[in-house]
Amino acid sequence: MTKAGFGEHLRREREMRGVSLDEICAATRIGNRFLEALENEEWDQLPGGVFNRGFVRAVARFLGLDEEAFVAEYMLATSERTPTAEWTKPLLPVTTPRIHPLRWVGLPLGIVLIAAGAWGWRSYAMRRGEQRAAGTFASQPASPVSDPIPSANGAQSAPAADGASDGPPAASASVTTDGTLQLKIEAGKGTALRVSADGNKVFDGSMIAGESREFAAQTAIEIRAQDAGALLLELNGQVLAPIGPPGQSGKVILTHADLKASGGTH
Numbered sequence: 001m002t003k004a005g006f007g008e009h010l011r012r013e014r015e016m017r018g019v020s021l022d023e024i025c026a027a028t029r030i031g032n033r034f035l036e037a038l039e040n041e042e043w044d045q046l047p048g049g050v051f052n053r054g055f056v057r058a059v060a061r062f063l064g065l066d067e068e069a070f071v072a073e074y075m076l077a078t079s080e081r082t083p084t085a086e087w088t089k090p091l092l093p094v095t096t097p098r099i100h101p102l103r104w105v106g107l108p109l110g111i112v113l114i115a116a117g118a119w120g121w122r123s124y125a126m127r128r129g130e131q132r133a134a135g136t137f138a139s140q141p142a143s144p145v146s147d148p149i150p151s152a153n154g155a156q157s158a159p160a161a162d163g164a165s166d167g168p169p170a171a172s173a174s175v176t177t178d179g180t181l182q183l184k185i186e187a188g189k190g191t192a193l194r195v196s197a198d199g200n201k202v203f204d205g206s207m208i209a210g211e212s213r214e215f216a217a218q219t220a221i222e223i224r225a226q227d228a229g230a231l232l233l234e235l236n237g238q239v240l241a242p243i244g245p246p247g248q249s250g251k252v253i254l255t256h257a258d259l260k261a262s263g264g265t266h
Contacts, residue, residue, distance in 0.1 A: 005077075006041060006073045006074055006076070006077035007038060007039045007040055007041040007077070008039075009073065010038060010039055010059070010070070011039045013063055013065060014039075014059075014063060017063055017064075019062075019063065021035045021036065024059060024062055024063075027062055028055075028058045028059065028062055028239065029240075029241065030055050030058060030059070030239070033045065034046060034047075034055055035055075035059070038052075038055060038056065038059070038074075041077060043078055047242075049188040049189075050186050050187075050188040050232040051188065051232055051242070052074070052078075053071050053074065054186075054232050054234070054239040055239065056070050056071050056074045057070075057071060057239065058238075058239040061237070179218065179256070180216050180217070180218060181216065181217045181218070181219075181220070181221055181235065181236065181254065181255070181256065182214065182215075182216055182235070182236050182237075183195075183214065183215045183216070183217075183221050183223075183233065183234070183235050183254065184212060184213075184214050184233070184234040185207070185212065185213050185214075185215070185223070185231055185232070185233055186210075186211075186212040186231070186232040186234075187207040187208060187209055187210065187211050187212070187230055187231060187232075188209060188229075188230050188231070188232060189209045189227070189230045190206060190207065190208045190209055190230070191206065191207060191225055191226050191227035191230040191231065192205065192206045192225070192226040193205075193206070193207060193223060193224060193225040193226065193231070194223075194224045195213075195215055195221065195222070195223055195224075196221070196222040197215055197216065197217035197220075197221050198217045198218055198219055198220060198221075199220075202215055203215070207231075219255060219256075220253055220254065220255045221235075221253070221254045221255075222251070222252070222253045222254075223243060223251065223252055223253075223254070224249070224250070224251045225243060225244070225249065225250050225251075226249050227246065227247060227248070227249070228242060228243045228244025228245060228246070228248055228249060228250025229242050229244060229245055229246025229247065229248070229250075230246065231243065233254075235254055235258060235259065236259055238258075238259060240254075240258070
């Protein structure tokens with residue numbers, strides 16, 4: 001595989017199995033325009049970050065392919081867009097100033113002071129971030145979970161009926177044999193969030209970019225995020241749509257109703 005062959009490889013595997021884009025869309029709830037963008041390698045048409053990798057995993061899983069291998073091919077393909085440093089440019093001559101021997105005595109002390117100051121500032125910033133996040137959650141009034149939530153293809157879901165979940169549509173997977181809800185949360189960027197399982201708070205804090213956490217519940221899992229677009233959710237292996245637009249707070253309650261029966265492999 002060459003870097004530029006990711007989209008063609010994905011299309012060939014799909015066509016070999018006789019699967020249409022509409023079938024993948026219906027099974028994974030990933031919009032047709034995103035599926036076409038993957039096969040055409042139109043990266044600017046995709047949401048980016050962890051969401052793109054989640055789409056690749058969901059499609060590979062539905063087609064019965066090696067998920068990690070296809071994610072690796074996707075990373076190779078998109079790495080061509082990373083600018084290369086122009087290290088071959090000629091460098092201007094640099095004159096090294098002479099340093100008095102006594103100045104070396106103060107150098108280690110200066111490094112220690114700088115490191116201590118940076119560590120203190122980072123600790124202060126983390127405490128301020130946690131306090132700010134806690135204050136944001138405390139000041140936000142509880143909103144009904146029937147608010148429409150944007151789906152992965154840009155459309156908004158209708159308000160949920162009484163007793164129904166307002167969570168985003170799910171991808172192709174099945175409920176675990178013991179009926180337990182298994183939720184994996186991966187952060188594309190830093191955000192504060194709160195998670196409750198079966199009515200009990202199980203997490204209240206912040207996640208940094210690249211961090212992932214897993215939670216389990218019997219009936220329902222509630223997620224509140226300060227930045228709704230920063231999180232990638234997988235419920236029992238299903239890739240879910242973002243719980244809200246980037247930069248805005250969001251809330252969703254996930255139940256067994258958000259799971260869709262697996263479409264299987266062709």
